[in-house]
Amino acid sequence: MMKGVTNFLVTVALLYLGCSLIASAYDPAPLQDFCVATENSPSAVFTNGKFCKDPKLVTANDFFLSGLNIPRNTSDALGSNVTLVNADKIPGLNTLGVSLARIDFAPYGLNPPHIHPHATELFVVLKGTLYVGFVTSNPDNRLFTKVLNAGDVFVFPIGLIHFQFNAGSTNALAFSSLGSQNPGRITIANTIFGSNPLINPDVLAKAFQLDKNVVNYLQKQFSSENI
Ligand SMILES: *[C@@H]1O[C@H](CO)[C@@H](O)[C@H](O)[C@H]1NC(C)=O
Ligand SMILES: *[C@@H]1O[C@H](CO)[C@@H](O)[C@H](O)[C@H]1NC(C)=O
Numbered sequence: 001m002m003k004g005v006t007n008f009l010v011t012v013a014l015l016y017l018g019c020s021l022i023a024s025a026y027d028p029a030p031l032q033d034f035c036v037a038t039e040n041s042p043s044a045v046f047t048n049g050k051f052c053k054d055p056k057l058v059t060a061n062d063f064f065l066s067g068l069n070i071p072r073n074t075s076d077a078l079g080s081n082v083t084l085v086n087a088d089k090i091p092g093l094n095t096l097g098v099s100l101a102r103i104d105f106a107p108y109g110l111n112p113p114h115i116h117p118h119a120t121e122l123f124v125v126l127k128g129t130l131y132v133g134f135v136t137s138n139p140d141n142r143l144f145t146k147v148l149n150a151g152d153v154f155v156f157p158i159g160l161i162h163f164q165f166n167a168g169s170t171n172a173l174a175f176s177s178l179g180s181q182n183p184g185r186i187t188i189a190n191t192i193f194g195s196n197p198l199i200n201p202d203v204l205a206k207a208f209q210l211d212k213n214v215v216n217y218l219q220k221q222f223s224s225e226n227i
């Protein structure tokens with residue numbers, strides 16, 4: 001009889017633990033209505049998120065941003081421009097687990113292969129035609145692609161490499177919502193070939209099965225040190 005009760009309690013405890021792990025799988029759930037971010041104290045150690053402003057001092061502007069209607073400059077080498085609205089831009093987003101991006105594309109512009117380590121992305125096209133895709137993890141490395149037009153929505157699952165390419169000869173525009181106040185971004189080419197300091201070229205030549213001259217060329221392209 002006692003044993004049955006104990007087993008029951010253990011089961012309930014495990015279920016609870018399982019549920020709370022699911023509930024906090026990405027950004028942790030807030031413990032209050034809001035926690036508007038304030039400047040981290042320079043003497044503080046890093047926190048998971050940002051310090052909260054005194055709720056009595058919070059105003060509507062802590063939850064507000066304007067200007068996302070303005071087209072961005074897409075004249076860089078890639079022909080794209082990502083405007084991220086995260087908790088750094090809207091302090092009221094702190095602890096709330098969402099963020100937003102505006103992505104402008106010149107004709108044939110590319111948002112190059114990248115990963116958001118902390119967020120799934122829900123992508124909606126407002127203008128133009130975009131060829132988008134993501135690749136699953138090893139061992140399958142399956143590529144999922146789609147051609148999207150205005151009004152179409154596509155999901156990029158958390159942690160997977162994905163890209164968006166403007167397949168049309170007009171500008172394209174998309175917005176994304178992301179499941180983290182700070183989705184993070186790892187742009188594959190820049191991270192691998194433009195790390196600071198640079199990764200030893202022998203490592204990259206072997207990893208990518210490339211001639212070392214090609215590795216040196218790519219490191220020149222992506223390094224901010226301009227070696
Ligand atoms: C994105 O657009 C803004 C505003 O037009 C501009 O200041 C910024 O340099 C652009 N970024 C890139 C990477 O082109
Ligand atoms: C866009 O950025 C480029 C390079 O930074 C600059 O030469 C150009 O004038 C900018 N265009 C606009 C419309 O601001």
